[in-house]
Amino acid sequence: MTTTGSLRELADLQAFSADPFTTMQRLYRDNGAISTVGAGPMRFRVVLGTEASAYILANSHVFSWEAAFAALTPLTGRSALLVNDGDRHRRLRRLVTPAFTARRVADHLDTVTRHIETAVAEWAPGDAVDVYPALRRAMRLATLESLFGSAAMERSEGLDDWLRDIHRAIDTDVVGGSIERGSGSPVWRRALLARSSVHRWVSAEIERRATQDDPGNDVLGALLRGVDGARLTDDEITDQLVSLLEAGAETTAAQLSWLLYCTLRDRPLWTRITAAIAERHAVEPDPPGLDHVVSETMRLYPATAIISRTVATEFTLAGQRFAPGDLLIFSPYHTHRLESVWPEPHRFDPSRWDPGSERYRRPAPHEFLPFGVGPHRCVGANFATMAIKAAFTAIARRIDGELMTTDARPVGLIGMHPSGGIVIRIDENH
Ligand code: HEM
Structure with a gap:
């Protein structure tokens, strides 16, 4: 690599850390499917575009999740x-998946609604x-x-702070594995302490x-x-359970916030969808259109903006060789905004998801x-x-703003x- 090349790659790392979203657009425009970013242990390849995503998703066997996230196992x-990876992952997955069937999940929707209602009750008109x-x-x-069930809630003091500490370390750690960790960065040390507290609590x-x-329905x-x-x-x-807590809450809350943002920003849509929700009885299925609005929000603002992989078996993609141990990232965020796939990609348009629409x-x-896709x-x-x-429905029934x-x-x-954040002036008249 030339000195100019390595300087550029370091500058790209800085740009990526500061604003990954616009940096990915630029890297794709300038370099096409593959860009190398950073140097040494902080070097990774940003793999963009549909062909590259398709390759990654169709070839799970050339990657190792164990190698990718080994540095995170003290937390996870x-x-x-x-x-x-492999057989061990398949066995774990077979035993975890039944806890998340649609029928089991339906048991938890009242819980979601109740906690959202408690939050909304704090918002006063005019605020x-x-x-x-x-x-x-x-x-x-x-x-x-x-x-963990409702009885555990009374014992959960402290858990929220611990989970926040763990999340902070994982989120800053996601690229290259060492942006914040070092041997003893305060973020990492706090997260390790939080992990052992959570571990004790769950045990x-x-x-x-x-x-x-009875083992219970949770x-x-x-x-x-x-x-x-x-x-x-x-x-x-x-x-x-520790990783489900981490994986579940942050992503879902972020996705819900984007959903509110996208719908409140489009006033006719908000009026239509809240009216459709108001007409329905609580036990009835979702109003038509809510699925499309959710999909369109996940397209423009996927809560998991990037996904990383570590190479286990050598391969060549777009003329570049990837060796075992190489880190690469690809991006739902970037893929979901490709003009070649999505006409007017930056426009929020739920009708893209409506099979009856010509835009579908x-x-x-x-x-x-x-x-994600794959195993x-x-x-x-x-x-x-x-x-x-369920959360959006509970909010739309109770507030306007x-x-x-x-x-x-x-x-x-x-x-x-x-x-x-998402700031809403709560309406007096709802
Ligand atoms: C909108 C919310 C969510 C988004 C956008 C999201 C996104 C993702 C993505 C992209 C992956 C794949 C990572 C990869 O391929 O390397 C993943 C995996 C995972 N997610 Fe989610 N997730 C969400 C909510 C949840 C919830 C609610 C739970 C559980 C309560 C959960 C638990 C997990 C677990 C355990 C994995 C790892 C699966 C495995 O390795 O086999 N996620 N998630």
């Missing part, structure tokens, strides 16, 4: 789904409220209750459950019950991937989609959220 635990922190807290509590919940006759109960006589060990269950086009899996596709995708819709945030900028790569 060794048995978390995301840090395992200008940043709804993001409140929704984030509500989704954390709802996730916690769905995982105590499992022990308490062992003394009861996710912990489903994991303890197992599948066809097989179940995870207590340690494996602890690792799942069913995307291929590598063109629309808010939950590690989000195990909580059902939960997330149903929870977001004027969106004060006019130009929300995304920040964060896992749990990509609006940097200045």
